[in-house]
Structures are given as C-alpha cells and as structure tokens.
Amino acid sequence: MEFFVPSAGLIAILASVSAIAGLICLFRYNPLWGFMGLVGMLFAVPGVLYAGVSIWKNTPLGRRMIGAPSEEELAAKAAQDDAFVRSRMQLLNKEGTAVTDLRPVGQVEIDGQRHDALCDTDFIRRGSAIRVVHVDANQVRVRGIS
Secondary structure (H helix, E strand, C coil), X not given: CCCCCCCCCHHHHHHHHHHHHHHHHHHHHCHHHHHHHHHHHHHHXXXXXXXXXHHHCCCHHHHHHHCCCCHHHXXXXXXXXXXXXXXXXXXXXXXXXXXXXXXXXXEEEXXXXXXXXXXXXXXXXXXXXXXXXXXXXCCXXXXXXX
16 A cells, blocks of 8 residues: 555554464464464565566556656657657758758758768769758758759
C-alpha cells in the first residue's frame, strides 16, 4: 500500500510490525506453524515488493517520481517530431543558396531559413545556387545548379 498511498513510511512500518507480531504468535502456537509462516514471508515479501514496484512505475505518481514523461507529453513530442519531419519534407526540390562552402557539409538558405546540408558533389562554393535533391528526418542533401 505504501507504493500507492504516500505516508512517509508509516504504512510500511505498521505492516512490518504486524508481520513480526504475526510470526511471534505463530511460533508461540506451534514452532512448525511459525517456521512455515517465516518461509512464507521470505517468499511473499520479495514477490509483493516486485509486484508493487512493477505496478507503481506505471501510475501517474510513479512516473512523476521516476521522471518518465506522461502520455500527454509523449503525444506532444510525437506531434512535434511529425510536424518537423513534414516541414523538412517540404524542402524537396526547392532552390536556395549556399551560405557557407559545402565541403561536403555546410549551411544553405532556403526560403529565408538556414539548414545544415550535405552536397552530393565534392564541393559547392558559398553563394552558389543549390537545389534540394533528398531529405531525411535529420539530413538535407543538395546539388549545385549550373
């Protein structure tokens, strides 16, 4: 219960005291029952802790404490990435100018925006006209226009 209702350890302490008191009662009733209770606790406690942590990390409180992003944050990030990829794909076949020498990597300006680019040829001089020939999510390839 401590995983789901934060009580600063109070529930865990009360549960531990109750378990020890139960074991004492079992040993006083019959040592065999006490031993069986002890063995049962040795197997049950780690299993319950594992199950609690497995469930807890998927709760909103657990995700906040771990630092994992929420479902809304993941959806917003996916939408942002998708919009970025779509905007990059619109660069295909557009023309612009080389802002820096491309040897083979440099910067180009297309529609007033600068982009890092990779040229298909060996070298493109600064100020030369270029055309985008291939676009990936993280790379723009250009070719010089004669």
